[in-house]
Amino acid sequence: VTDLSDPTLRAAGAHLDDEVISALIDDELPVGDRAVAAGHRSACARCRRRSDELGRAAMAIAVAPTGSLEGERSLAVAAALAAALVPAPPPGDRPACDSVSGRPVAAPATGRPEAGRWASSTGRGVPARPGRRRLRRARVMVGAVVVAAAGLAAGGLHGSPAPAGATRSVVLASSLGSFSTATSLRATLEATVASIDATGPAGVPGGTGSVPCYRQAARAAELAAATAAVPPSSGAGGPEATFAAPVELTDVPAEVFTFPRLSVAGPDGTVTRLGTYAVVVEDGTCAVVARLGW
Amino acid sequence: VDQVTAGGAATVAGVSDEDLALIRLVRAGDRRALEALLHRHYPRLWAVCRQMTGHDADASDATQNAMIAIVRGLPGFDGRSRFATWAYRVAVNASLDEIRRRTRRATDPLDETTLPVVAGADQGIERVQVDAALRRLPPDYRAAVVLRDLCGLDYAEIAEVLEIPPGTVRSRISRGRAALVPLLDGEQAGARSRPAGAATEAGGRR
Numbered sequence: 001v002t003d004l005s006d007p008t009l010r011a012a013g014a015h016l017d018d019e020v021i022s023a024l025i026d027d028e029l030p031v032g033d034r035a036v037a038a039g040h041r042s043a044c045a046r047c048r049r050r051s052d053e054l055g056r057a058a059m060a061i062a063v064a065p066t067g068s069l070e071g072e073r074s075l076a077v078a079a080a081l082a083a084a085l086v087p088a089p090p091p092g093d094r095p096a097c098d099s100v101s102g103r104p105v106a107a108p109a110t111g112r113p114e115a116g117r118w119a120s121s122t123g124r125g126v127p128a129r130p131g132r133r134r135l136r137r138a139r140v141m142v143g144a145v146v147v148a149a150a151g152l153a154a155g156g157l158h159g160s161p162a163p164a165g166a167t168r169s170v171v172l173a174s175s176l177g178s179f180s181t182a183t184s185l186r187a188t189l190e191a192t193v194a195s196i197d198a199t200g201p202a203g204v205p206g207g208t209g210s211v212p213c214y215r216q217a218a219r220a221a222e223l224a225a226a227t228a229a230v231p232p233s234s235g236a237g238g239p240e241a242t243f244a245a246p247v248e249l250t251d252v253p254a255e256v257f258t259f260p261r262l263s264v265a266g267p268d269g270t271v272t273r274l275g276t277y278a279v280v281v282e283d284g285t286c287a288v289v290a291r292l293g294w
Numbered sequence: 295v296d297q298v299t300a301g302g303a304a305t306v307a308g309v310s311d312e313d314l315a316l317i318r319l320v321r322a323g324d325r326r327a328l329e330a331l332l333h334r335h336y337p338r339l340w341a342v343c344r345q346m347t348g349h350d351a352d353a354s355d356a357t358q359n360a361m362i363a364i365v366r367g368l369p370g371f372d373g374r375s376r377f378a379t380w381a382y383r384v385a386v387n388a389s390l391d392e393i394r395r396r397t398r399r400a401t402d403p404l405d406e407t408t409l410p411v412v413a414g415a416d417q418g419i420e421r422v423q424v425d426a427a428l429r430r431l432p433p434d435y436r437a438a439v440v441l442r443d444l445c446g447l448d449y450a451e452i453a454e455v456l457e458i459p460p461g462t463v464r465s466r467i468s469r470g471r472a473a474l475v476p477l478l479d480g481e482q483a484g485a486r487s488r489p490a491g492a493a494t495e496a497g498g499r500r
Contacts, residue, residue, distance in 0.1 A: 022468035026442065028449050057474040060424050061443035064337075065344040065353075073336045077329055077361065 016040055016047045018054065025055050313377040320368060328368075332361055335378065338445065339385045345440045346389035348429040352396060353389075360388035375454060382445055383455040386437050393433055427477035435470035442467050 016024070016037055023029045024037045041047045316334070319327030339360055344353035363384045371380055428436055434456075441452045449467075453460045 018472045019464060019468040022471055023449075023464055026449070026467070028464065053475045053479070054468075054471045057471040057478055058439075058443045060474070060478055061345065061428070061439055063424070064341040064444060065421065065424075073333060073340075077332045077336065081325065081329060081332075081365070 021051045342385045343389045348425045352392050356388040356392040360385040435466050438466035439470040
């Protein structure tokens with residue numbers, strides 16, 4: 001490190017090192033050193049040039065990245081709020097299950113809970129392998145079956161276990177339309193899931209509310225049977241939601257669905273019951289299953 | 295400059311008045327206050343995670359985990375540091391966890407098509423360059439540089455967040471910026487086509 005106590009710094013033709021210049025840029029040098037360093041920099045073209053380079057690097061990092069934050073923020077806040085109400089599940093809780101097949105979804109091999117991740121799988125209960133493989137003409141099923149506790153106050157569901165003896169009712173199901181690109185699917189999914197997370201519990205008891213949804217009476221029995229195959233969540237809360245309503249999707253990278261969202265899958269086989277997850281499968285079977293938890 | 299609380303929030307005992315008020319309400323059981331607190335800090339925490347991970351989805355993952363950790367850790371927050379500083383620590387740790395997970399998953403290198411779209415072609419290229427350059431920086435350097443240049447923390451605060459001596463902060467910031475200079479100025483073309491190096495992603499530095 002440059003010895004700034006050396007009064008011959010300039011005369012000797014020495015230069016400031018990066019650490020001093022960087023600290024000078026940040027105004028983090030002691031007053032005396034700052035004066036010496038600043039004086040040298042103003043007189044030395046080489047150090048001035050280096051200061052400009054390091055300053056430009058700092059400026060580049062200072063520019064905040066942009067993103068579509070609103071949907072993300074809603075999801076993250078919803079997950080955090082749910083976490084405030086739902087304690088972390090104890091070890092040995094039941095494994096996360098595919099809402100359609102009822103089979104366990106393979107837990108991510110991370111050794112710690114991943115509360116905010118889409119659980120992604122291909123096939124029925126077969127773990128996905130994020131990677132380059134692309135799904136072609138996958139059928140995307142998006143909708144919801146909410147198994148609710150009849151008569152429970154609307155606001156009381158989120159984060160609370162359903163009472164013993166709760167009855168089940170099919171409430172939500174919606175189609176998101178058709179997509180030809182992963183980007184458009186993802187954008188729509190995010191907005192829809194955020195909307196469901198924001199208003200889902202309020203829409204549960206009576207099947208009303210502001211969630212963009214409709215009753216899918218024709219498939220109610222089928223979907224209820226599918227969710228009935230899912231073991232109860234930890235505590236008294238039951239399986240909450242299954243999305244269903246096929247649309248066509250072409251050329252979607254499997255990895256699209258590995259991005260994080262609210263999830264129930266824990267790597268240690270426990271269920272976090274924080275919100276929503278998706279499952280992607282190929283060719284005619286369910287492509288996206290999302291679960292709304294409370 | 296506290297960029298999170300910028301806008302006139304004065305500080306008392308290291309915590310902005312507004313944060314302090316919200317935290318007080320949260321402790322009294324006010325869930326809306328908790329939501330407001332989380333909403334208030336989300337953008338900056340996401341930005342930290344985004345710069346740290348270099349990837350939108352990973353950043354969302356890390357941010358969400360950070361938010362959950364913040365909620366769960368809030369009862370233990372003692373107010374000796376600013377809430378934002380404490381939250382940054384959580385976000386950085388969540389990002390480092392995410393980076394480690396990403397390394398284990400051996401995910402394909404970031405596809406350029408998944409990079410965020412920003413206004414203007416020139417800005418878009420710059421974002422790509424910044425992302426690529428940051429990904430090639432060891433995470434320890436990255437954290438120090440991001441906390442300084444994006445979050446505006448001073449060296450003492452960064453030392454507190456990263457739990458390292460101030461001298462190490464100064465060294466990491468300097469080395470991080472020095473490493474970024476060639477990446478941003480001339481080698482970005484190569485950086486864009488190269489995967490994030492496992493050595494840099496996993497490496498620890500003084």
